Amino acid sequence: MKELNHFMSVLTGNFDNQEQFEQKEKAGIAYPYARHVNTICNDKITDLPDDFQGIFMVEESYYTMDGQTRATPHLFLFTQEGQDVQLTSYELPDGYDKDSFTYQQMKEVSYKDLNVSEKFTPAIYHYTGKVWEGGSDSMFSPVLKFHLFERFCEDYLEVDESMEVRGKKVFGFDEPIIYKRK
Numbered sequence: 707m708k709e710l711n712h713f714m715s716v717l718t719g720n721f722d723n724q725e726q727f728e729q730k731e732k733a734g735i736a737y738p739y740a741r742h743v744n745t746i747c748n749d750k751i752t753d754l755p756d757d758f759q760g761i762f763m764v765e766e767s768y769y770t771m772d773g774q775t776r777a778t779p780h781l782f783l784f785t786q787e788g789q790d791v792q793l794t795s796y797e798l799p800d801g802y803d804k805d806s807f808t809y810q811q812m813k814e815v816s817y818k819d820l821n822v823s824e825k826f827t828p829a830i831y832h833y834t835g836k837v838w839e840g841g842s843d844s845m846f847s848p849v850l851k852f853h854l855f856e857r858f859c860e861d862y863l864e865v866d867e868s869m870e871v872r873g874k875k876v877f878g879f880d881e882p883i884i885y886k887r888k
Contacts, residue, residue, distance in 0.1 A: 707759065710786040713831065713838055714761050716858045717784075718744045721885035739770040740883050742863065745809040747781075753816045760785045762796075764809040779807040781820070789833065790840075795826035829854055841866075853878075862886050 722741040730737035743766040748754065751762055765780040781796040798807050799815045831840035841855035849872050857864040863885040868878025 707786055709789055709833060710759075710761065710784060710791055712833075713791045713858070714746065714763070714784060716838060716860055717863070718746055718763065720744075720888040721863055722888060723883050723885050725886060726884045736771065737879065738883070740885065741768045742766070742885050743809070747809055747812060750809075750812050750814050751817050751820070752814050753818050755817070758817075764807070764812060766808050777804050779804055781807075787830070791831045791838070793829040793831065795823040795828075797821045797823055826852075829856075831856070831858075855882075857882075860887070 720741070720743050723739065727737060727739040743764075745764050745766075747762050747764045761784045763782050763784065765782060767778045767780070769776050769778070779798065779802075781798060783794045783796060785792050785794070797820075798804075799812075799820065802812075825844055825846045827842040827844040829840055829842040831838045837857045837859045839855075839857040841853070843854075844852045846852050846869075851870045853866075853868045853870070855866045864882045865885065866878075866882035869876050
């Protein structure tokens with residue numbers, strides 16, 4: 707659990723890419739202003755097995771471009787697998803959608819009522835001695851591929867995600883979003 711606890715201490719908190727956003731704006735490059743609010747939520751999940759070793763986290767992501775802010779919340783489970791950490795994505799609990807799922811609004815939910823996302827391939831993260839890094843590729847449909855690669859350390863989260871349809875990028879940026887801890 708030592709590795710998992712270290713990983714979670716790096717990943718949880720409030721982050722944004724204000725510095726990167728301002729650099730892109732000055733250079734005339736369209737880029738989102740993005741925020742992450744990552745909160746452990748085991749306290750809101752009932753009926754966890756007695757020997758449960760995982761840590762659930764609500765990830766609240768907010769992306770603003772052209773004056774429009776879009777929320778994309780997630781429920782993730784992190785488990786230690788040897789020296790590595792695995793991220794498993796879960797469906798939002800019943801009664802929530804992308805606009806209503808936040809840690810603050812989350813009510814208690816039974817572990818028995820949670821469902822693993824069938825679309826997302828679990829991501830594996832390795833510690834290199836300086837940063838945690840890893841990710842996965844998921845097929846969201848027969849033609850839609852989601853690519854995730856991330857690096858985390860005490861000061862920042864580096865997130866590179868993209869979507870491709872039949873090999874053509876339809877979402878993503880040419881460089882990762884760099885979130886700094888607030």
